[in-house]
Amino acid sequence: MLVDMRTRKSGGMPEYYRTTYEKWYGWFSHVYDPFVRSMLFLINGGFGGERRLRQQAIDWLEPRPGDRVLDICSGTGTMTIMIGKQLAGQGEVLGVEISPAQLRVARKKRKPAGVTFIQADAQNIPLPDTSFDKANIFGALHEMPREVRRKVLSQAFRVLKPAGNLVVTEHNNPDSKWKASLFDFSERFNPEYPTYKDMLECGLTNEIEHAGFRVVKTRTDAHEFFQTVLAQKQIR
Numbered sequence: 001m002l003v004d005m006r007t008r009k010s011g012g013m014p015e016y017y018r019t020t021y022e023k024w025y026g027w028f029s030h031v032y033d034p035f036v037r038s039m040l041f042l043i044n045g046g047f048g049g050e051r052r053l054r055q056q057a058i059d060w061l062e063p064r065p066g067d068r069v070l071d072i073c074s075g076t077g078t079m080t081i082m083i084g085k086q087l088a089g090q091g092e093v094l095g096v097e098i099s100p101a102q103l104r105v106a107r108k109k110r111k112p113a114g115v116t117f118i119q120a121d122a123q124n125i126p127l128p129d130t131s132f133d134k135a136n137i138f139g140a141l142h143e144m145p146r147e148v149r150r151k152v153l154s155q156a157f158r159v160l161k162p163a164g165n166l167v168v169t170e171h172n173n174p175d176s177k178w179k180a181s182l183f184d185f186s187e188r189f190n191p192e193y194p195t196y197k198d199m200l201e202c203g204l205t206n207e208i209e210h211a212g213f214r215v216v217k218t219r220t221d222a223h224e225f226f227q228t229v230l231a232q233k234q235i236r
């Protein structure tokens with residue numbers, strides 16, 4: 001079995017997952033931003049690699065004046081703030097993040113008007129149904145055990161308005177064998193390795209569709225190490 005599914009539940013969250021990430025982000029939050037910048041410098045065309053990957057996702061999200069946008073698992077807030085800048089005070093963007101350490105970094109950053117953060121488990125987003133126009137999840141699902149991933153996607157579905165857009169950016173399994181092996185090797189030193197493998201095996205688009213979305217388009221970037229999916233909430 002790829003994922004440790006011994007779910008000794010703690011507040012609805014598998015113990016393995018909760019304790020791993022509480023400890024992990026306790027220290028990793030201090031170096032998270034430079035780490036992501038350096039990784040995307042290496043694999044996404046040098047300087048500006050991170051910004052380009054993030055901006056492509058935002059281009060698909062298409063934040064418009066008056067929109068309410070939810071950034072699910074917002075981490076240190078980089079995407080939340082970029083979306084907020086694009087809205088230029090003419091809309092709202094809310095980051096939902098579980099890790100207090102990640103949130104502390106996010107809250108210290110300069111934010112444009114309309115950007116806020118809350119601490120919450122994305123498996124149970126404490127916000128009403130159909131209250132957002134758009135939702136974004138950047139680089140978070142691969143850290144989650146299967147049942148958590150699926151709950152988070154179904155929460156994204158619940159809070160979006162009918163026909164609302166969801167953009168998900170995630171790790172990808174490159175077609176090229178040597179690239180796939182390289183990425184697999186680098187991930188082995190990371191606590192997310194089992195869930196990352198499980199997400200790729202289940203198929204990101206399958207899981208997004210399973211939550212009720214229609215996949216509109218997909219792309220790969222950064223030498224196929226990342227995939228982005230634009231999906232739309234189907235009216236049931």
Ligand SMILES: C[S@@+](CC[C@H](N)C(=O)[O-])C[C@H]1O[C@@H](n2cnc3c(N)ncnc32)[C@H](O)[C@@H]1O
Binds near residue numbers: 097098120138140144
């Ligand atoms: C790799 S980081 C990505 C952060 C951010 N989206 C970005 O673009 O940099 C994954 C984030 O998901 C958060 N996360 C994981 N599980 C979560 C959950 N169930 N609810 C809310 N946040 C969660 C982690 O704490 C972490 O900050």
